[in-house]
Amino acid sequence: MESNIIEGEIIKLLEKHGALPLSFMTRFLNERGIHCTRQKVERTLRQLVEREVVEFFYINNNRRRHYRLR
Numbered sequence: 600m601e602s603n604i605i606e607g608e609i610i611k612l613l614e615k616h617g618a619l620p621l622s623f624m625t626r627f628l629n630e631r632g633i634h635c636t637r638q639k640v641e642r643t644l645r646q647l648v649e650r651e652v653v654e655f656f657y658i659n660n661n662r663r664r665h666y667r668l669r
Contacts, residue, residue: 605643608633610668613653618667 612627625640644666647653655664
């Protein structure tokens with residue numbers, strides 16, 4: 600149940616901001632009152648990537664994944 604809430608909020612964040620790294624998404628979710636860890640957000644993002652809702656890419660070869668909606 601909680602992962603569904605996180606999924607919905609992640610999709611809303613990506614619609615609003617475009618592409619975001621994991622750290623920013625975690626911070627924005629916590630600011631919205633959804634208390635979650637980086638690991639929980641990363642697990643949820645991995646599930647969204649598998650379902651092809653979200654895709655990831657790298658910017659400037661810094662090896663940080665940025666996520667955006669497909």
